[in-house]
Amino acid sequence: MKKILLLLLFCTFSLQAQIIKNYKETPLQQVLNELSESYDLIFSFSNETVKNKIITLVIKDTPLDEILITLKTLTNLNFKKISDRQVIVSSENNQIEVCGYLFDASTNSPLPYATITIESSKVGTITNDDGFFQLGMIDKNESISIQYVGYKTKILDAASFTTSTCSRIPLLTESTSLGEVLIVEYITTGIDKNIDGSLTISNDELGILPGQSEPDIFQSVQLIPGINSPDETASGIQIRGGSPDQNLVLWDNIKMYNTGHFFGMFSAFNPNVIKSAKIFKGGADPKYGDRVSGVIDISSEGEVPEKFNGGAGINGTHGDMFIKVPVGKALGLVLSGRRSYTDSFETPTYKALSEKVFQNTKIAENPNQIPTEEDEEEEDEESIAKNNFFFYDTSAKLIIDASDNDKILISGILTDNNLTFEVNNEEDLITDDLEIKNKGGSISWQGTKMNNLHHHLKAYYSMFDSDYLFTERQELEIEERSVRKNTVKDIGADFNITYDLDSKNSFMLGYQFSSTDVVYTVTREGEFENPIDESDNVKNKANTLYANYKFSPKNKSFINLGIRSSSYSVVDKVYIEPRANIEHPITRFLRIKATGELRYQPISQLVEFEDTQLRLENNLWIHANENIPVLESTQFSGGILFSKKGWNFEIDGYYKNIDGLTSITSGFNTINSELSTGESEILGVDVLLKKKVKNFRTWVGYTFNDVKYTFPEIQRGSFSGNNDITHNFRISNTYTINNWEFSLGWLWRSGAPFTGANLINEEIVFENANANRLPEYHRMDISAIYRFNISTSGSWRGQLGASIQNIYNRQVPIAVSYQLDDNITTGDLELEKLQQKSLGITPNAVFRIYF
Structure with missing residues (x-):
């Protein structure tokens, strides 16, 4: 009985794993996209590398290594597996091994968990605890983006990497070393812990969060322990038991007295132009004043765009x-x-x-309604x-x-x-x-x-x-x-x-x-x-x-x-x-x-x-x-x-x-x-x-x-x-x-x-x-x-x-x-x-x- 069950399981697995494809005069890019889904792979390549490549290929439960060898023969390109799920596609004589060590330019300390990305495909990796990363063989024409929170982003040509050893790459901080980030990915991507105890939410790097199809700064901060909104709104944020009006909320140094749309259901700030938000639950700098609870300091884009x-x-x-x-x-x-x-x-x-x-x-008690026929006789009361x-909002900078x-x-x-x-x-x-x-x-x-x-x-x-x-x-x-x-x-x-x-x-x-x-x-x-008539006008200079x-x-x-x-x-x-x-x-x-x-x-x-x-x-x-x-x-x-x-x-x-x-x-x-x-x-x-x-x-x-x-x-x-x-x-x-x-x-x-x-x-x-x-x-x-x-x-x-x-x-x-x-x-x-x-x-x- 056991043998019969094992045989049935084997046959079922074989049927599910079988992959049959027949490509005739098909663009290489289309073939790679379909293979990536069939074999659960990531193909990394530049558009120039696969441009105008047309192939004919038949796959019938063919092993992946054999497919890669066939593709190399048909295209004169290199197909190198750098991991179980990633394949680098590059020209025969236009590839280079890319690896390196990231370190702080002033302290010489390694920078772990930095993001390394191939610009054309947005595929990449992160550095380990020693600041080391490896992308494998890639096209020399590729651009490599190196990002680390608190440091200036660096863009390097793949051709600039040495072929004999892994390069040492220094990064400069955005400001002084006193403001460096302590923990990258404190909760998830884009929410980081600073050395002064504050938290930074970087909108460009913010990953997906439960219940959010797009980011909302005020909803995002509620994932941080000590910050919540008992009435479920974005603007009703309470930080460590304080009320919403006790929070100092700044938008590009402007004090905001209303922070919500739709009566608070989401924040009044367009997330697509927010660069970052700095949040203090306690221990804020003395430059932040006039409020007794938390601080939410929001900054929009601060760098001149390189292109439209x-x-x-x-x-x-x-x-x-x-x-x-x-x-x-x-x-x-x-x-x-x-x-x-x-x-x-x-x-x-x-x-x-x-x-x-x-x-x-x-x-709620009087929804939109139209008189019915049976009510026409009482239309005076209908x-x-x-x-x-x-609602709307607009901003300019x-x-x-x-x-x-x-x-x-x-x-x-x-x-x-x-x-x-x-x-x-x-x-x-x-x-x-x-x-x-x-x-x-x-x-x-x-x-x-x-x-x-x-x-x-x-x-x-x-x-x-x-x-x-x-x-x-x-x-x-x-x-x-x-x-x-x-x-x-x-x-x-x-x-x-x-x-x-x-x-x-x-x-x-x-x-x-x-x-x-x-x-x-x-x-x-x-x-x-009973009539009411109450008013007040007070000016305070501080x-x-x-x-x-x-x-x-x-x-x-x-x-x-x-x-x-x-x-x-x-x-x-x-x-x-x-x-x-x-x-x-x-x-x-x-x-x-x-x-x-x-x-x-x-x-x-x-x-x-x-x-x-x-x-x-x-x-x-x-x-x-x-x-x-x-x-x-x-x-x-x-x-x-x-x-x-x-x-x-x-x-x-x-x-x-x-x-x-x-x-x-x-x-x-x-x-x-x-x-x-x-x-x-x-x-x-x-x-x-x-x-x-x-x-x-x-x-x-x-x-x-x-x-x-x-x-x-x-x-x-x-x-x-x-x-x-x-x-x-x-x-x-x-x-x-x-x-x-x-x-x-x-x-x-x-x-x-x-x-x-x-x-x-x-x-x-x-x-x-x-x-x-x-x-x-x-x-x-x-x-x-x-x-x-x-x-x-x-x-x-x-x-x-x-x-x-x-x-x-x-x-x-x-x-x-x-x-x-x-x-x-x-x-x-x-x-x-x-x-x-x-x-x-x-x-x-x-x-x-x-x-």
Whole structure:
């Protein structure tokens, strides 16, 4: 019996493995492309090498080695296997062995895990722990690209490599050696760990991530332990227990006050022109101020383009286009634009997102509808609802290489979200208009003098404008009207100089000035409503001096000591902020680290509940005043980091105390309660374990967070904070094969706390603050990307992507609020519990071209 089974298995395998091909007068390139699929191979060749090669070939379960010998005879080309899956195709007398050792030009240290790519085919390898790489025999006309994060990219002709020995190739850092990258591929390609503890996301190198068919910086950072978004949005990022408004977000040095499109579902920044983003969870340089939580510093393209190039794409919600134009050798221009088409066409992606965004609002309650025949007799009462929503953003950047050591950058950005909702029953017309804008510009001049003196002068302008108008008209007469406006005008400048005492020590001194004008207006008037008329206009001028000392010896220790002194006119007080960030290697693979800092924030967001017509974007930016104190954050962290042979393990514990919080926030206070102040105390642990095996990467992230609020005027003793997500676990996987990339991830976290409530004497009476918990949250995401060449030269490329968020469509409440409402049947006043449910199954697809 066993022999029969073995025979059947052998026959089945033989049938599956049999390959039969018959090529007659067929282009060689087509033959190689088909053979690569049949034999699971990668053929590396230049287009010139195989150009005009026509062959006739018959394959009938022929061994691969025999096929290669036949191809060599037919074409007079060399076919050399440099691995089990890669074959180099080159001309008979025009090939060379390419191998080398990469090292730091200043420290002579080897550079492991650098990317080595053959330009024409985009096939390549990475360096090992000793900085060694080998491509084998390739065409002498090929160009070799060498890339390493933190270093200048080097392009070499294959002919420049020596034939007798492997070349030693030095790489120069982009800036000084103090800013070098500590770990390349900290999580996946394009997410790297810097020696100062920050993380850099390089958009050009960012690999596929779960649930993303194209990159989104704000979604990507949520894969890092300690960073999450309990409301599932891109703009709702909370870093180590802080709220989103406590994060400093910069776009080319412009302070951004609105960071999301589609009410936060994805970021307001076009990823195709983002060069990199630097993220600090803690231990930030003293040049970053006015916020008490994390820092997200986004930079767009900063180098003059070598040639005209660009791209365009479309996905389930919007389309976009960008171009990079070299105006001259020293002048370049980068332009980009995105716009949604949701006001014209609704895709499954838009429907899934809008179901989440507009739930518990009048938009969800009054979908687009047309009167039916049976309702024609009551057409006076029939309402037709129209929802017109769209968003767009645009950016421009001028890059000027003023000299070999001086660069001038001029940037501008505009983001806009526009919603018009209208209900018309012929007699009454009810409209909601909501528009949220953030625009800004910046200019930056940075340069180096005498090799060790660096200067940086920058200035920016930012304007945030949120404008909501509700109007109810009866026969053209206004019966009720509500207005909510919030404007922030921010103008600032920063000048700093850095002096390198030697290769290990540097000292920076800087000055910042900013003038921030904040205006808000909340009004409501109607026949049966209590009128509201509240407004405020406050200008704050801030003057800041800061200094920083960095020590970075050759053993890759790192000591960063800084201090920041700021005076705010709005409170007429000076605030001192010491900063410390220390890392030290115990062994070559193990490091210890610690940070400590004191930070202040003079502007923050309140949640306005008196007028909640749409319950969208109710947050108001407001300055500190006699009732609202300046936020003060004291935070410490410490941990260890291990990295060796594709393994990364990090554990980081932290403590954060934020004083000056206000009670005007969702979850634990009544709508009309007096404003009270309190503090939060946060204890947390971030854990990351990552392993890379060839083209497969897997990483596990876990965060423990204990957030306690203390508001004596609300409740005796402390209680769970609104963002107390105690446990947050995520596992992510990516796999690359040929032109395909796949990713699968699963997220699980504890449910958020919420406050129960009851209706007593026609008033909402709240129970103990945040004493209840919502159900646990989990979802699975998947994505895939296929990249291909459109033109034979590779100058036109394409990309297809698809993703699904929440594959198994599990929806649970992630937030709870309450409102009073009249019962339609009885007219009695009732307490309505509004549950904000999580995102349902959300598919998306993208098609892109690059030229």
